[in-house]
Amino acid sequence: MDSNYLLARAKDEDLLKKGECGGAVSSIFQYLLDSNLVDGVLNLSHGEDIYDGVPTLIEDSKDLVQTCGSLHCAPTMFGDLIRKYLQDMNLAVAVKPCDAMAIKELEKRHQIDSDKIYKVGLNCGGTVLPITALKMIELFYEVDPDDVVKEEIDKGKFIIELADGSHKSIEIDELEEKGYGRRVNCQRCELMIPRNADIACGNWGAEPGWTFIEIVTEKGREIVENAHKNGYLEVKTPPEKLVNIREKIEGVMIKMARKFQDKYLEEEYPSLENWDEYWNRCIECYACRDVCPLCYCRECDLEREYYSDSGETAPDPLTFQGVRLSHMSFSCVNCGQCEDVCPMEIPVARIYHRMQKKYREQTGFIAGMSEELPPLFSPEKE
Amino acid sequence: MKLTHTICPSCSVGCGINLITQKQEAVGTYPYKRYPINEGKSCKKGRECYGMITEEKRLLNPHIKKTSLVGSNWDESLNLAVSKIKSYEPEEIGIIGSGNCTNEECEILKKFATSLGAENIGYPAGNFPNFDFETGNLNDVENSQFILITGNVLKEYPLIGRKIILAKENGAEIITIDYPQKTTTGMISDQYIQTESIRQFLDDEAEKIQTKLNESSLILVSKLDNKEELEEFHQMAAKSNSKIIPIMKECNSRGAMNILPPLSEDELKTMINGMNLLYIVGDDLASQLGETLKKVDFLITQSTTLNQTALLSDVVFPSACWVEKTGSFTNITGNTQKVQQILPPPGEAMDDATIIMKIAEKMEIDL
Numbered sequence A: 001m002d003s004n005y006l007l008a009r010a011k012d013e014d015l016l017k018k019g020e021c022g023g024a025v026s027s028i029f030q031y032l033l034d035s036n037l038v039d040g041v042l043n044l045s046h047g048e049d050i051y052d053g054v055p056t057l058i059e060d061s062k063d064l065v066q067t068c069g070s071l072h073c074a075p076t077m078f079g080d081l082i083r084k085y086l087q088d089m090n091l092a093v094a095v096k097p098c099d100a101m102a103i104k105e106l107e108k109r110h111q112i113d114s115d116k117i118y119k120v121g122l123n124c125g126g127t128v129l130p131i132t133a134l135k136m137i138e139l140f141y142e143v144d145p146d147d148v149v150k151e152e153i154d155k156g157k158f159i160i161e162l163a164d165g166s167h168k169s170i171e172i173d174e175l176e177e178k179g180y181g182r183r184v185n186c187q188r189c190e191l192m193i194p195r196n197a198d199i200a201c202g203n204w205g206a207e208p209g210w211t212f213i214e215i216v217t218e219k220g221r222e223i224v225e226n227a228h229k230n231g232y233l234e235v236k237t238p239p240e241k242l243v244n245i246r247e248k249i250e251g252v253m254i255k256m257a258r259k260f261q262d263k264y265l266e267e268e269y270p271s272l273e274n275w276d277e278y279w280n281r282c283i284e285c286y287a288c289r290d291v292c293p294l295c296y297c298r299e300c301d302l303e304r305e306y307y308s309d310s311g312e313t314a315p316d317p318l319t320f321q322g323v324r325l326s327h328m329s330f331s332c333v334n335c336g337q338c339e340d341v342c343p344m345e346i347p348v349a350r351i352y353h354r355m356q357k358k359y360r361e362q363t364g365f366i367a368g369m370s371e372e373l374p375p376l377f378s379p380e381k382e
Numbered sequence B: 001m002k003l004t005h006t007i008c009p010s011c012s013v014g015c016g017i018n019l020i021t022q023k024q025e026a027v028g029t030y031p032y033k034r035y036p037i038n039e040g041k042s043c044k045k046g047r048e049c050y051g052m053i054t055e056e057k058r059l060l061n062p063h064i065k066k067t068s069l070v071g072s073n074w075d076e077s078l079n080l081a082v083s084k085i086k087s088y089e090p091e092e093i094g095i096i097g098s099g100n101c102t103n104e105e106c107e108i109l110k111k112f113a114t115s116l117g118a119e120n121i122g123y124p125a126g127n128f129p130n131f132d133f134e135t136g137n138l139n140d141v142e143n144s145q146f147i148l149i150t151g152n153v154l155k156e157y158p159l160i161g162r163k164i165i166l167a168k169e170n171g172a173e174i175i176t177i178d179y180p181q182k183t184t185t186g187m188i189s190d191q192y193i194q195t196e197s198i199r200q201f202l203d204d205e206a207e208k209i210q211t212k213l214n215e216s217s218l219i220l221v222s223k224l225d226n227k228e229e230l231e232e233f234h235q236m237a238a239k240s241n242s243k244i245i246p247i248m249k250e251c252n253s254r255g256a257m258n259i260l261p262p263l264s265e266d267e268l269k270t271m272i273n274g275m276n277l278l279y280i281v282g283d284d285l286a287s288q289l290g291e292t293l294k295k296v297d298f299l300i301t302q303s304t305t306l307n308q309t310a311l312l313s314d315v316v317f318p319s320a321c322w323v324e325k326t327g328s329f330t331n332i333t334g335n336t337q338k339v340q341q342i343l344p345p346p347g348e349a350m351d352d353a354t355i356i357m358k359i360a361e362k363m364e365i366d367l
């Protein structure tokens, strides 16, 4: 295993069958649990259906079959769950690039112990909000969403599979033009391959039935090697052609994301007048702050300043979002959670993503990737 | 750590939330994005609803009043309550449920009252009367061209507020009626009619608004000064084929309404004044009617916490929170949603239905 690239698949038949690609991710989890290197695995199980990804802590490797497969309609975030509830545990976690970015920022701030956590990365081309997915499947695919057994995003298409094995697909572009498809922050997201995790797994460059793995850290190499040595994982070297294809797709995707950044953060960035309108409807519910994986100051200044002010009208937007702007915007990882949960449909992530982009241009600091803290970070805010 | 789906108990919208539990304890909430009503969005009350479970003042065992309220056990407290209930005539007994009780609990409470022959029964419903006209649904809000609102819906019922915003983004006209003060809902409206009372609006301006209403309009009534006013809004809707949604407060206000008589504050006062024994299930009445309650000879309360009402009571039974029992809530648009038990009730607490049945059993009433 000299190369950083390999193809892998599960030895366990169930995991191979149920896994998204080769079930390699689940097999690595199986190895880590069985050999007691971790106490738990944090990933997603299916709640009521394939649109309902529920963060789940698996403590017995037998339960891993329930969490196999990729859920593209589950824009979850693991960073804050780990920080709040799983800090004491030796943990392995399946991370999309945005999960990995949030975790990275929290590690740097000593909110998550990097020695206790294995980050198994999943490449990510974007997630769709579940209710958006349901509506879109009815509207454009003319299919009852309950009849869909699997969904995936591949080659620029959102593809659904029905119980009889048939497929239907529509170009993602077409859906997004009409306001459906991936979340807008995902459209802007340019980290497709989580090279901030220990390994990055995906279907790009993989043969059918195999998972493509890029090894990123020494820790990552160890777990893949040992999962292989201990009979959990079958591995082989990918043909160079596939490695190149993967690289090419990544490049195309990044270009696309940058186009979307220009669109949403510049060309179509809300005007001051629009923002006024947005802030008029803000109900000061703090949902955006509470869900942000980077907002963890114990005694948030917001609370101190506004808690007593339970007024009937919206807070002064400049002071309210201003506190957040000065505390964490340099580190915004564009995970989109704040926008997802805002009950008033205010596109909050755009502010912070735009800020981080400008900051990055000036300082070179890339949130969720750079090893150091943002140059303006002030620890007394914690 | 475990996440389980449940319904937010903090208001009548009925949003879905994920409850986070750890070692059989509620520790937080997590967005439930698959839930059609709120799509993972929730307000502060919703996100913090798990606090009801972990609340410091949770009652863990029955209490009875000696000189002050002291801890007791189920046998002693049930015996005391039952002997008291038996000692009064049914006309002297008042029974009060709550819009926070599940449909099943309301049913059992009603059966209990009927078997007892107690006719003074109801639940606090603010200024909302019983109604049986058809109401709009949440998609209707989003798809309306014109929305007439009473009250500060954005702030008090944010997840309906969201639908108003979506309608506005689709070009809908919004008119809000409220008392003379700045409100978020007023601020986002095309027209904000500030009035001294809802009555004044109905008398002076309703006619003008009526001309704007048609089949793609909707009336959202969250504020009333008086029960009778709802029917007037309903007439406005009926005349124009508009849709209407009355927004009551509690998570099961609409369900309770179908089972128990809704009582306004005045009606409650009148009822309580005539009673010698009052049996309150699930409502903190003392917060508004403390003085009235003090006049009652004997007060029996079922409560999750040691609240004001419990403190005034002669017998207090500790009851279960919404995630500590199984049942259903009916939200403002008439959607009946199941709630499953996720945690055991703390200490010796029991769910309201079980407590009612225990009392019935001791009274040899067959429910």
Ligand SMILES: Cc1cc2nc3c(=O)[nH]c(=O)nc-3n(C[C@H](O)[C@H](O)[C@H](O)COP(=O)(O)OP(=O)(O)OC[C@H]3O[C@@H](n4cnc5c(N)ncnc54)[C@H](O)[C@@H]3O)c2cc1C
Residues within 6 Å of the ligand: A018, A019, A020, A021, A022, A023, A024, A025, A026, A027, A043, A044, A045, A053, A067, A068, A069, A070, A071, A072, A073, A074, A075, A076, A094, A095, A096, A122, A123, A124, A125, A126, A127, A153, A201, A202, A203, A204, A205, A211, A212
């Ligand atoms: C939203 C999403 C988009 C993706 N897009 C691409 C892409 O564009 N290109 C590409 O090469 N690969 C992509 N992948 C990765 C790919 O689908 C496989 O997950 C990866 O190849 C591993 O396959 P496997 O069979 O080894 O995984 P499995 O053994 O099936 O394990 C998958 C693991 O991921 C967890 N998981 C599923 N959904 C999520 C989620 N939404 N968030 C966090 N964890 C989750 C599961 O619980 C499970 O533990 C995407 C994955 C996801 C979740």
Ligand code: SF4
Residues within 6 Å of the ligand: A075, A096, A097, A098, A099, A124, A125, A126, A127, A185, A186, A187, A189, A190, A191, A334, A335, A336
């Ligand atoms: S923000 Fe990026 S990593 Fe996260 S779900 Fe969207 S596309 Fe994937």
Ligand code: SF4
Residues within 6 Å of the ligand: A288, A291, A292, A293, A294, A331, A332, A333, A334, A335, A336, A337, A338, A339, A348, A349, A352, A353
């Ligand atoms: S500000 Fe919003 S997009 Fe940025 S990290 Fe926080 S939640 Fe994610």
Ligand code: SF4
Residues within 6 Å of the ligand: A281, A282, A283, A284, A285, A286, A287, A288, A289, A341, A342, A343, A344, A345, A346, A348
């Ligand atoms: S979530 Fe939306 S409404 Fe709530 S405080 Fe944030 S911006 Fe305002």
Ligand code: SF4
Residues within 6 Å of the ligand: B008, B009, B010, B011, B012, B013, B014, B015, B038, B041, B042, B043, B044, B045, B046, B047, B156, B157, B158, B159, B160
């Ligand atoms: S709007 Fe009502 S039901 Fe929804 S989260 Fe807020 S309090 Fe709960």
